[in-house]
Amino acid sequence: MTGYSTARITLGACFLAGGFGIGTWGANLPALGRRAALDESGIGIVLLCYAAGAILAMNRTPQMIARIGAARLATLAVGLFGMGIALVATAAQFGVAMVIAGLCGAAFGALDVSMNSHAADLEARAKRPIMSTLHAMFSGGTLAGAMAYAALARGGMGSSSILLGAGCIILAIAAATFLRTSPAPDHNATIDHRSAAAKPGLSALRLGLLAFVIFLAEGAIMDWSAVYLVRVLGTTESTGAAGYGVFAAAMLTGRLAGDRVNQVLGPLRLFALGTMLVTVSLAGLLLSDSVLAAFVALIFCGLGMSNIIPLIFSTAGRLGAADGGRSLSRVLTMGYAGILLGPAMIGFVAEASSLQFSLMLVLTSVAAMMFFGKAALG
Numbered sequence: 001m002t003g004y005s006t007a008r009i010t011l012g013a014c015f016l017a018g019g020f021g022i023g024t025w026g027a028n029l030p031a032l033g034r035r036a037a038l039d040e041s042g043i044g045i046v047l048l049c050y051a052a053g054a055i056l057a058m059n060r061t062p063q064m065i066a067r068i069g070a071a072r073l074a075t076l077a078v079g080l081f082g083m084g085i086a087l088v089a090t091a092a093q094f095g096v097a098m099v100i101a102g103l104c105g106a107a108f109g110a111l112d113v114s115m116n117s118h119a120a121d122l123e124a125r126a127k128r129p130i131m132s133t134l135h136a137m138f139s140g141g142t143l144a145g146a147m148a149y150a151a152l153a154r155g156g157m158g159s160s161s162i163l164l165g166a167g168c169i170i171l172a173i174a175a176a177t178f179l180r181t182s183p184a185p186d187h188n189a190t191i192d193h194r195s196a197a198a199k200p201g202l203s204a205l206r207l208g209l210l211a212f213v214i215f216l217a218e219g220a221i222m223d224w225s226a227v228y229l230v231r232v233l234g235t236t237e238s239t240g241a242a243g244y245g246v247f248a249a250a251m252l253t254g255r256l257a258g259d260r261v262n263q264v265l266g267p268l269r270l271f272a273l274g275t276m277l278v279t280v281s282l283a284g285l286l287l288s289d290s291v292l293a294a295f296v297a298l299i300f301c302g303l304g305m306s307n308i309i310p311l312i313f314s315t316a317g318r319l320g321a322a323d324g325g326r327s328l329s330r331v332l333t334m335g336y337a338g339i340l341l342g343p344a345m346i347g348f349v350a351e352a353s354s355l356q357f358s359l360m361l362v363l364t365s366v367a368a369m370m371f372f373g374k375a376a377l378g
Contacts, residue, residue: 007071007122008130010177012137014074014115017173018108019138021085023145024166025104028088031159036097049098051340053105054112058333061113062325070118070325071181077111079174086167089160113332117325120317129267131310131317132258139252203319204327206376211312211335213369216342217278217362218305221247224346225298228285228355235291246295250302258307267311268374274311275370277304282363286356309335315377 033043064073084104091097115134123130145166152162225247226240262270277300285297312331319327342362349358 004122004125006180007118010071010180011074011115011118011122012134013173013177014078014111015119015134015137016141017078017170018081018111018115019141019143020145020166021081021104021141021170022108022138023142023147024085024149024163025088025145026142027146027149027153028159028163031153032088032091032097035092035159036094038094038097042094046094046097046101047340050101050105050108051336053102053107054109054336055105055333057106057109058113058329058336061110062329064110065114065117065325069182070114070121072178073114074111074118075174075178075181077107077114078177079171080107081111082167082170082174083107084167085170086164089163089167109332109336112336113325113329116313116332117317117328120314120328123314124318129259129262129314131314132255132262132307135310135313136252136255136258139248139255143248143252201327203376204316204330206372207312207316207319207327208331208334210369210373210376211309211316211331212338213365214305214308214312215335215338216345217366218309219339219342220346220359220362221282221298221301221305222343224343224350224355224359225285228359229291229294232355233289233291233294239291243291243295243298247298247302250299251306254303254306255310258310262307262311267314267377270307271311271373271377272370274304274306274308275366275373277301278308279304279363279367279370282359282366286359286363311377 029043029047032038032046036042038046061073068076081104084100084107087100088097088104091100116131119131119134149162149166152165153159222244226244229235229240229243258270265273281297281300281304285294285301288294288297312335313328316328316331319331346355346358346362349361
């Protein structure tokens with residue numbers, strides 16, 4: 001097995017483990033709220049602690065990449081993330097939950113930057129797109145984590161036991177991948193590009209704005225599509241949850257095919273196609289008066305959304321190769337802010353007007369990015 005193949009498999013395992021941990025974390029939130037006696041605002045504060053830890057770590061990760069390399073850091077971050085997931089099982093008080101959430105967020109923030117930085121480096125070595133396939137591994141891990149948690153909980157296993165098991169699985173993946181990496185800094189991380197610093201900074205800002213809007217839209221659709229199906233179209237809660245599953249499965253499918261489509265169409269055309277599909281399908285969702293039509297709209301929305309973020313990360317990773325990962329860190333931080341603020345902003349706007357109007361604003365924002373994306377990705 002070649003060095004590239006080994007690195008690709010190792011990195012894919014990191015994406016899979018990260019997604020598996022996120023799926024387990026999300027599925028466990030109701031149980032965490034029950035164990036720690038948290039109301040909705042308490043859970044919101046715990047999630048803010050997670051986000052704060054992630055953002056702080058994202059800003060420090062480029063320095064760590066310069067010291068030990070993105071590949072080695074990604075495996076270490078996977079291990080720390082697995083330990084954090086296992087520790088969630090011990091959170092029975094509000095303060096403990098806040099601290100553990102912050103640690104989990106910090107581990108995931110370091111993992112997110114390092115594995116996407118390494119992915120961009122491998123993509124440059126391969127001279128062909130691979131980012132969408134790697135993100136498909138993450139999406140598959142997220143679905144697997146959530147489904148495994150639901151199945152085991154339905155079978156009577158306690159949430160603490162499930163979390164400990166998930167943490168052990170992630171730690172095992174971390175140990176296996178760690179042995180296949182070396183503590184050598186990435187060659188791109190040590191290159192001095194002071195003369196080009198202004199250009200990557202401006203490009204990173206444009207990409208960060210694009211990431212903010214796209215992450216905001218993805219977060220809004222993921223968190224509010226089920227609510228829309230239930231409250232606007234009048235379907236049951238189980239059918240509303242199925243709508244979220246349809247969207248997530250469509251994203252996974254789109255990412256599995258994304259690299260090949262990228263090779264055929266090119267990144268700019270793929271981005272334009274994706275944003276157009278999201279815009280049109282969101283319009284279809286808002287105009288539909290049947291659950292079946294809404295599900296079809298969510299399928300096309302997931303397919304359109306699936307490869308936009310990998311395209312942004314590929315471009316940010318190439319910029320990051322010129323400044324030790326700082327551009328990628330900035331883009332990820334701005335994107336993460338979007339996925340955190342998006343659902344809350346939708347809720348505030350919906351409270352003041354209607355859910356349809358708030359989702360219309362999301363549609364308009366994505367449509368605007370269809371024209372802005374060429375300048376940001378070009």
